Amino acid sequence: MEKIVFRRLLTGLGILIIGLLALAFILGILSLKRTQEIVSDDFQQQQLILAKATARQIEDGLAFLRRELRILAYSPAIQYLEDVAWANRMKVSFDELSKMGVVVIERIDFNGPAADKAFVLDANGPHLLRQDFATAPEVAWARDPANRGKIYQGPITLQLQGGHQAPSMIMATPVYEESVDESHPRATGNLDGVLLFRIDLSQFTGHYCANIRSGRTGYCWVMDDKGTFLYHPEKEFIGEDAFTARGQRDPAISFAAINEIQKTKMLKGEEGTATYISGWHRGVIRKMEKFVAYTNAHVGAACPYSHLSRADIDAHGRPGCKEIWPVAVVAPTDEVYGTIHSLYVRQFLIQGILIFALICAAATVIYYESRWSVELQAEVARTTADLARSQKQYKSVVENARDLIFLVDEAGAFLSANTAMARVFGIPAAGIVRKKVADLLSGEDAEAMLSWVQEAVHSRKSSEIKAAMRIKDRIFWFSTHVVPIFGEDGRSVEQVLVMARDITDRQQMENQMAQTEKLASLGTLAAGVAHEINNPVGVMLGFTELLLDKLPPDGKEHEMLKTIERQGLNAKRIVENLMTFARQPAKHEEFTDINRVIDNVLALVKNNLLTKKVDLDLRLAKGLPRVRGDAGEFQQVFLNLINNAAAAMPNGGKLTVITKTNPYNHMVEAILADTGTGIPKKYADRIFVPFFTTKKVGEGTGLGLAVSYAIVNKYGGAIRFESRAAEDGAEGATGTTFFVDLQPEYAAAQA
Structure with missing residues (x-):
């Protein structure tokens, strides 16, 4: 009886164990699929983060180029094409911008209705180019007064370089004579030409995409809004149609999935994740499935959201900005699935060893999940560091400037300040932000500064002012440029950029020279007056003395002559004072x-x-x-x-x-x-x-x-x-x- 019970118990235990093993196997398979879904989704989200970060860097890079173009157009050397100075000023910008894909800086000079001369700086150095630019679209655009202060982004064109098609784009802005310097103290405000950057878009986008890594071998690629590759690790794809390039390389594989994603998702401005079939990846030639995460960079120069904060853009998106460049990050699914498969093969093998196997499998899962999490965190940290470096490049331009550069609002509150300003006021730059102009400057100086700011807001025009200001009990002379910064509507002024150059030493020298010439003039005049007056006064006093000797001292005539003598001596004393003024003081030996x-x-x-x-x-x-x-x-x-x-x-x-x-x-x-x-x-x-x-x-x-x-x-x-x-x-x-x-x-x- 006990044996029967034991057998039944053993059978039941065996059935239970088999059932548990079967359940564990089924749960393992389900867990495998679920894990694949979770890890795949997590991996895709990380790829999407990389794609978004890259798109934002591209947007920031284009915004930086637009700012540099505007700043360069404000330079007097560029506006007036001063000899030597225009090339030197262009070179300062070109040395930095060439790293971002700018291959040519060109200043087209308008000569009445003609436009037949351009001042060019490229890798070969500065030179003059003569040809008819009148029909160029950027020239026609710049001649329209409505485009003053705006940025023109030309269509993307393809040029043959090294056997491959290289996409390029022109970024231009009209040049008006609105800045002043010593040679041009008055700005005419006339249109004088157009300033443009020629940008190699494969180099520009590659500046941000080339170092992107998703997983171990994933990479980034960028298209324009017509489906042409602007950047791709496969160099022969750059400048090619993204819908046909893959099929031409491997006609045996259907690329319908990725073509559909490109057509209905990416070129429509959507973002998301998907998978598709490819025939290669970084030198590996075989049919494989790939993860793709895609988003878009809004690249239009007139995008109404170009001045929104990053938080607002992330929260609300950018509806209405139609000029986009789709950005994608891809990686083989094997990088994810292979890791998961190897993990679960080991897990299924050791399930037969019951608890020990389960413990080992659990430990293995925990180990690999921890390792994967660390790698993802490191990748995110690297991406964040790349973004910070990109932002630091722009910030360093302002921070390392010798001029005082700051932003204020219409009420006179400081929104930002650079290191030079902090050094002059003896306050950390962070401490200046949110302070009022009146907190740092004396009453009259604060009122003057506020009036310049409000004038820029109301007139919506830049201005240059030369004035003295008292800072910490010291008088500084500044040559100040006040530039309105327009809001998202392109008409209202939200901020005012102020750039002040310390010209105290130069002003003191000019004052000293003017004073020296004035004193020399006065001295010469005084000496001449003294000489001309001394002679007649001497004659008058001489004859007066002779008459006094001949007249009795108690007579009325004697008293009148004494009055004449007294007034003559008074005139002589005044002349002696003039002579004293005319004499130059003694100098110390130096x-x-x-x-x-x-x-x-x-x-x-x-x-x-x-x-x-x-x-x-x-x-x-x-x-x-x-x-x-x-x-x-x-x-x-x-x-x-x-x-x-x-x-x-x-x-x-x-x-x-x-x-x-x-x-x-x-x-x-x-x-x-x-x-x-x-x-x-x-x-x-x-x-x-x-x-x-x-x-x-x-x-x-x-x-x-x-x-x-x-x-x-x-x-x-x-x-x-x-x-x-x-x-x-x-x-x-x-x-x-x-x-x-x-x-x-x-x-x-x-x-």
Whole structure:
């Protein structure tokens, strides 16, 4: 009886065990399928995250290029196509933008209705291109006044490069003369041309896609809105039709699934995940199934959501932005299924070992799931770091600028500030944000700044202001550009960008030069007045003294003569005071590097010389001793001489500047020779006389050479000149050469 019970128990236990094993097997199969679904979905979501991150980077990259295009178009060197300066300014941008696919920066110059000249910078350097650009679509677009301040994105075109089709695109903006500098103090506001970037889209999108890895071997590819590959790891696919390129490579495989996804999902602006059949992957040639996660980058220059925050875009999407580039991240399903299959094969094998096998399988599952989770987290971290680096590139442009750059709203609240601004105010940049203008500037300065901001908001135009401001008990002079930043509607101004350049040193130098010339004028005037008044006053006093000696002291006439004498002496005292003012005060003994003085002056007048087409031949001797005198006063001397030389060459010419030691008198000699009109002999004796000038009325005071002569003589030097003037019948080249001899340091010490 007990055996029967035991057998039944054993049979029941066996049936139970078999049932449990069968149930475990069935549950294992179901679990396998469910695990495949979960892991596949999780993997797809991670791929979708990568695709979204890449799309956002592409959008940010295009936005960065648009900002750089606008900033470059605001540059005076680009607007006025200043010699040399335009190429240097383009090169500053090209060195950075070429990493993002910009292969050409081109400034087309409008000449009335014609557009036949372009200033180009590419990998071969700057050059001038002449052809008819009048029919170019970007030129016609730029001529429309309604497009002022906007960005043009041309259609994607294919160009043959290295045997493959390379997609490219033009990004352009109109160039108006609206910035000012020293050479162009007044902006006309006229349309002067168009500035454009030529972008290699395979390089641009590859900048963001090339390093994308989904799983072990997954990769990223990008199409345009017509289904042409802009980037693909298979180089021969770039520039090809995404609907036919795969079939041409392997006609034996049907690519209907991926073509349907591209047509009905990706090109319609949708995002999601799917699978499709392919015949290759990174060098592996066989039929395989692939996961694909797809989204799109909104690339239109006029997309109304281009100014939304990232949180708003993620929450509400971007309906209405039709210009898209689909972005996809793909990986073979074997990378996921293979891992899961190997896991469950081991699990099924050890299920026969009951609990031990189950424990081992559970431990294996936990181990591999943990490992997979860590890999996914690391991949997300790498993607996040790539995005942060991309954002940092743009931020570094602003943060490393020497100018003060900040954003404010209409109420005068700071929205952002760069490092230069934080350094000037002595406050961390984060501490400036949300403060008001009145919190950092004094009352009058705050009101002035707020008025500039409100003027930009209401007029919706950029402006440049030169003004002084008090910051931390110090007066700074700034050249300030105020630029309105438009909102999503493209009409209302939401923010104002302010870029302020510290010109304090330059302003102080200009003020000092103006004050020096003013004092020289007043001194000469005072000396002249004193001389002219002293003579008649002396005669009056002399005759008064003679009459006083002849008249009795108690008479009425004697009293009247004493009054005349008293008033005459009063006039004499006033004249003596004028003479005291006219005399230059004594200087402390100091010595100056004459080469450095000349370099500083040439730095000030270089643009003026370029504008007047004056070539400069600079030959400064090395190892010259310092000379006796004040650097500021010598700077005034050479500034006067160089400006006079430039004025004497209205049609251009050559200015030669030489420094050396004079072998005859052992003094340091500066020679300035021009090829101008020359000084006629009839004026040779008067050029150092105060108020004498050969210039037109209003163009000169006649004090420059007089003051220079006085300064040089005050420090024991000498100034002379030689000239050949056409007016005197001189044959050959005309021009004037000035020789300035200055005492060297050792000679001054011996004296």
